[in-house]
Amino acid sequence: MNDFWVFGYASLMWKPGFDHVERRRARLHGYHRSLCIISLEHRGTPERPGLVMGLDRGGSCVGVAFRVAGKDREPVLAxxxxxxxVTNVYLERIGSVTFECGGKAPALAYVADRRHEQYAGRLEVDEAVERVCGAVGGMxxxxxxxxxxxxxxxxxxxxDHWLENVVAGIRKRQG
Known part of the structure; x- marks a missing residue:
């Protein structure tokens, strides 16, 4: 089996949790990083939902691509x-990544399912801050x-200027 690439845009970038033989900074085309997923378990509850990252349609996203050895395909995919x-709010897709050092490759990415009930859509900074502050989940x-x-x-x-503005709003609310 051939090696394959996995694209990380949030926690997967620094905590992949799977074996890989290489990591490269890369840009995924067709999607952007967004705080657009309602979290009912890890960072919120059904009574007080939180928000987590997703890849949403449009634009591009700089992140990290991991090359996985073909022999590790099945355990890494599992x-x-x-x-x-977990809740099927993400869809498994293959997208095109461009490596910072040059070259392109197809990469596996998990993108937001806009039809899923946990998809929050594009939020204004103040609305994201309001939803995030006070939400607590299992993580x-x-x-x-x-x-x-x-x-x-x-x-x-x-x-990520939008995310930086959300963090500034959170810190302001925290005092």
């Missing part, structure tokens, strides 16, 4: 499906997830 498809406070995601993205040299 792991990713268990991690990403902890939603504010921690958003701030941690933004900090990791920035550490990788990736600018």
């Amino acid at each position: 792991y990713l499906r268990e991690r990403e498809l 902890g406070p939603n504010e921690d997830y958003v701030i941690n995601t933004a900090e990791h993205i920035r550490t990788l040299g990736i600018r």
Whole structure:
């Protein structure tokens, strides 16, 4: 079997959780990073939903592509499906990534299903801050997830101005 690429745009970038033989900074075309998924378990509850990242249609997204050895295909796919498809709010898709160092490749990505009830759509900064602040799920406070995601993205040299504005709003509310 041939090697394949997996694209990470949020926690997958710094905590992939699967074996890979290479990682490269890359841009996925056709999707952008967005705080557009309603979280009812990990970062919220049905009574107080939170928000987590998704890849939404349009634009492009800078993230990290991981090359997975062909021999690891089945266990990596099983792991990713268990991690990403818990409520089926993400769709498994193949997209085109362009590597920062040059070249292109197809890559597996998990994108937001706009028809799913957990799809929040495009939110204004103030609305995202309102939804995030105070939401807590099994993985902890939603504010921690958003701030941690933004900090990791920035550490990788990736600018996401909308997300940075959401973090500023969260910090303002926290005092």
